[in-house]
Amino acid sequence: MSIATQEFHPAEGRGSLSNQVRDHLRQRILRQEWESGSKIPSEFELVNDYQVARVTIRTALRSLEAQGLIDIRHGSGAYIANFGTSIRAGLQELRSISETIKEMGHRPGMVHRKSEIRPVMAGDAEKLQIDLGENILYLERAITADGKVVAFSYDTLNITGLSQDVIKKISSGSIFKALAMVEKHPVRAMSEIHAIKSAKIGWGASRPPQGLYLQLMQTHFLRDGTPIMTGSTYFVEGRFQFIIHRTI
Amino acid sequence: MSIATQEFHPAEGRGSLSNQVRDHLRQRILRQEWESGSKIPSEFELVNDYQVARVTIRTALRSLEAQGLIDIRHGSGAYIANFGTSIRAGLQELRSISETIKEMGHRPGMVHRKSEIRPVMAGDAEKLQIDLGENILYLERAITADGKVVAFSYDTLNITGLSQDVIKKISSGSIFKALAMVEKHPVRAMSEIHAIKSAKIGWGASRPPQGLYLQLMQTHFLRDGTPIMTGSTYFVEGRFQFIIHRTI
DNA sequence: GAGTGGTCTAGACCACCCT
DNA sequence: GGGTGGTCTAGACCACTCA
Numbered sequence: 001m002s003i004a005t006q007e008f009h010p011a012e013g014r015g016s017l018s019n020q021v022r023d024h025l026r027q028r029i030l031r032q033e034w035e036s037g038s039k040i041p042s043e044f045e046l047v048n049d050y051q052v053a054r055v056t057i058r059t060a061l062r063s064l065e066a067q068g069l070i071d072i073r074h075g076s077g078a079y080i081a082n083f084g085t086s087i088r089a090g091l092q093e094l095r096s097i098s099e100t101i102k103e104m105g106h107r108p109g110m111v112h113r114k115s116e117i118r119p120v121m122a123g124d125a126e127k128l129q130i131d132l133g134e135n136i137l138y139l140e141r142a143i144t145a146d147g148k149v150v151a152f153s154y155d156t157l158n159i160t161g162l163s164q165d166v167i168k169k170i171s172s173g174s175i176f177k178a179l180a181m182v183e184k185h186p187v188r189a190m191s192e193i194h195a196i197k198s199a200k201i202g203w204g205a206s207r208p209p210q211g212l213y214l215q216l217m218q219t220h221f222l223r224d225g226t227p228i229m230t231g232s233t234y235f236v237e238g239r240f241q242f243i244i245h246r247t248i
Numbered sequence: 249m250s251i252a253t254q255e256f257h258p259a260e261g262r263g264s265l266s267n268q269v270r271d272h273l274r275q276r277i278l279r280q281e282w283e284s285g286s287k288i289p290s291e292f293e294l295v296n297d298y299q300v301a302r303v304t305i306r307t308a309l310r311s312l313e314a315q316g317l318i319d320i321r322h323g324s325g326a327y328i329a330n331f332g333t334s335i336r337a338g339l340q341e342l343r344s345i346s347e348t349i350k351e352m353g354h355r356p357g358m359v360h361r362k363s364e365i366r367p368v369m370a371g372d373a374e375k376l377q378i379d380l381g382e383n384i385l386y387l388e389r390a391i392t393a394d395g396k397v398v399a400f401s402y403d404t405l406n407i408t409g410l411s412q413d414v415i416k417k418i419s420s421g422s423i424f425k426a427l428a429m430v431e432k433h434p435v436r437a438m439s440e441i442h443a444i445k446s447a448k449i450g451w452g453a454s455r456p457p458q459g460l461y462l463q464l465m466q467t468h469f470l471r472d473g474t475p476i477m478t479g480s481t482y483f484v485e486g487r488f489q490f491i492i493h494r495t496i
Numbered sequence: 497g498a499g500t501g502g503t504c505t506a507g508a509c510c511a512c513c514c515t
Numbered sequence: 516g517g518g519t520g521g522t523c524t525a526g527a528c529c530a531c532t533c534a
Contacts, residue, residue, distance in 0.1 A: 015496060016503065042519060053505045058520085066340075068438065073473050074520050075512035091441070092314070092340050094494040189494045190316065193339065195443035195462045195485045214443040214462075218494075224531080225321050242441045244492075246342040246466075248263060248433075264522065290500060301524045306501085322501050323531030472512080 008050055021050055022060035029069050029080060030103050039077045040070065066090050066245045087145060088241045094189050094220075096176050097233075101145045109144035113203060115171035120156070127219050127230040128158045135159065137167060139175075139231075142204065150239045152202040152213075155231030179228070186220035186228055193217075201234050212237040256298055269298055270308035277317050277328060278351050287325045288318065314338050314493045335393060336489045342437050342468075344424050345481075349393045357392035361451060363419035368404070375467050375478040376406045383407065385415060387423075387479075390452065398487045400450040400461075403479030427476070434468035434476055441465075449482050460485040 008024050010017055025040075034040055041049065046057045061078055064070045067090035072078045087104045089095070098108035120128065120136045128136070137157040142149050157175070159167055162182065169178035179185055194215040201213060213234035220229040235242070256272050258265055273288075282288055289297065294305045309326055312318045315338035320326045335352045337343070346356035368376065368384045376384070385405040390397050405423070407415055410430065417426035427433055442463040449461060461482035468477040483490070 018503080019496065044519080055506095056504065059503095061520095072520070073513085074471070075514080075518080077513095077519065091492055092494055094496050185496075187496050191492045191494060193441065193462065193490045193492065195445075195460050197443075197445050197458075197460055210445075212443050212445055214441065223322075237443045244339055244439045244441065246340055246437045246439060248267065248342050248435050266522080292500080303525095304523065307522095309501095320501070321532085323499080324533080325500065 017052055018056045018059035019063075021046075021052060021056060022063045024050075025060060025064060026067070026069065026103075029064070034080050036080050036082050039079050042077060063093070066092055068243045068245065086241045087150070087239070088243055091191075091193075091242050091244045094186065096174070097143050097151065098174065101143075101150070106145040107147070109147065110174070111142040111144065111204075112139070112172060113142065114138070114140040117159070117167070124156045124230055128156065128227045130158055130160065137170065139171070142202070143233075144206075145239070147206075148239065149202070149204065149206045149208075149236060151233050151235045153231065153233040155229055155233075157229045158227065175229070184222055184228060187223045189218045189220045191216050191218035196234065202236075208236045210237075214240075214242065265300055266304045266307035267311075269294075269300060269304060270311045272298075273308060273312060274315070274317065274351075277312070282328050284328050284330055287327050290325060311341070314340055316491045316493065334489045335398070335487070336491055339439075339441075339490050339492045342434065344422070345391050345399065346422065349391075349398070354393040355395070357395065358422070359390040359392065359452075360387070360420060361390065362386070362388040365407070365415070372404045372478055376404065376475045378406055378408065385418065387419070390450070391481075392454075393487070395454075396487065397450070397452065397454045397456075397484060399481050399483045401479065401481040403477055403481075405477045406475065423477070432470055432476060435471045437466045437468045439464050439466035444482065450484075456484050458485075462488075462490065 008021070010020055014020055043054055043057050043061070047054050050057065061070065061072060065072050068083060068088055069081055070078045071081045085105065087101055087106060089100050098110060101108035116138050117135050118138060119133050120130060122132065124136065125132050125134070137159045139153070139155045139157065141153045141155075143151045143153060155175075157170065166178055166182050169181070176185070194217065196215045197210070197212050199211045201211065202208070214237060216233045216235070218230070218233070219227050222228050256269070258268055262268055291302055291305050291309070295302050298305065309318065309320060313320050316331060316336055317329055318326045319329045333353065335349055335354060337348050346358065349356035364386050365383050366386060367381050368378060370380065372384065373380050373382070385407045387401070387403045387405065389401045389403075391399045391401065405418065414426055414430055417429070424433070442465065444463045445458070445460050447459045449459065450456070462485060464481045464483070466479070466481070467475050470476050
């Protein structure tokens with residue numbers, strides 16, 4: 001009948017309505033409002049609860065299915081999927097890694113190893129659509145869960161137009177949060193996926209001995225299509241479960 | 249104005265209308281009806297050309313964007329993306345690998361190394377939702393492009409209810425084609441993605457010396473939700489370009 | 497300001513599951 | 516046959532781009 005655990009208040013500037021519904025439902029799922037394997041309310045019930053069109057509910061549900069959180073069965077309903085305690089992420093969704101780690105019940109962390117402003121290199125200049133010689137911000141970071149490294153990230157940011165204050169925040173804290181402050185939230189990314197084994201990637205004590213990673217080579221874009229960041233994130237094989245729901 | 253290169257005839261049994269439109273547009277793109285970087289017709293023009301609703305056109309275009317074939321810019325239009333000659337595949341789309349290789353202008357091939365009927369093992373029984381002791385079809389295949397191996401595949405098929413004839417076809421030719429004959433087309437798959445390095449994977453002369461692969465551990469499902477096949481495909485790192493379009 | 501893509505709505509019809 | 520998901524339509528309004 002009613003929306004449990006917490007009210008739903010569609011808000012300005014929090015993304016599309018369907019994404020707001022999706023995020024609300026995701027929280028309800030991750031807080032275990034429904035047991036694993038059990039059925040969530042039907043689309044018609046959700047339409048009533050959230051007071052939105054059915055297509056909007058469906059878009060949200062499809063997205064949750066792509067994240068591996070629910071399993072939709074034609075003519076029957078949508079069921080909570082099994083997703084133990086491993087940190088699971090749907091690949092087609094652009095989300096903060098730290099946010100995902102937190103939602104999955106682990107303690108996220110971030111260690112900045114290097115952050116420097118220097119002229120852009122040729123390949124990155126093309127990807128960021130800026131002129132050679134312009135300054136960029138280069139970052140090397142490690143992302144941790146419960147103190148253990150899950151990924152190493154090497155990124156190049158287009159900082160033209162950003163204030164010193166914002167650049168400082170990016171260099172020390174969360175990139176996404178700092179960019180959000182100045183309305184420069186990345187909304188999409190094109191990624192290439194590779195397997196890589198190298199002893200040159202990463203640093204520190206919790207660097208995996210075998211040096212095996214799932215590499216996401218990506219460029220992030222703002223709403224207006226401007227590239228804002230390009231680089232590679234190396235996920236330590238086995239510490240992060242990437243899933244993908246494939247359809248015809 | 250009109251639909252170039254070839255007529256569009258929506259047909260029964262060829263999937264949803266939006267997928268038919270998507271496939272028709274994909275062919276037009278891959279046949280280079282438009283130059284790289286140039287603009288394709290607007291949504292309103294396509295609505296007129298294909299005589300379908302705008303939402304249907306949009307669904308098709310979004311799918312092509314996810315495949316990395318076009319680049320959609322708000323307020324401006326959809327443009328043909330750059331995708332050289334490398335074999336590129338969008339991960340979220342469930343397609344025949346051979347079909348993708350062919351469409352990208354290469355010569356696909358398949359080498360069956362092993363195919364045997366034997367009792368199912370514990371892990372696979374659970375994934376295929378069948379009882380322990382039931383017979384399955386186990387396959388080991390190599391997928392080639394221009395004679396060079398791009399992937400090794402180890403799969404277990406649920407063959408309950410399949411005729412000897414169909415099983416024989418599966419064992420020697422294309423799984424998808426054989427299953428399509430008996431209306432058992434897989435329509436979706438849940439995949440886990442891993443990086444793996446192992447000398448035990450693959451066989452033959454064109455096995456990569458470094459043994460580095462992108463592993464897709466997947467289970468395929470029929471339209472009614474029944475699992476039909478489970479297994480792993482190991483893509484030789486560097487010979488297949490997997491991309492993914494990520495959005496908020 | 498005209499053109500274009502982004503999103504949402506309300507309603508319709510169909511296919512499928514279950515009892 | 517009633518409930519549920521899958522798809523499509525027609526129309527609306529908004530945000531963005533570009534001349």
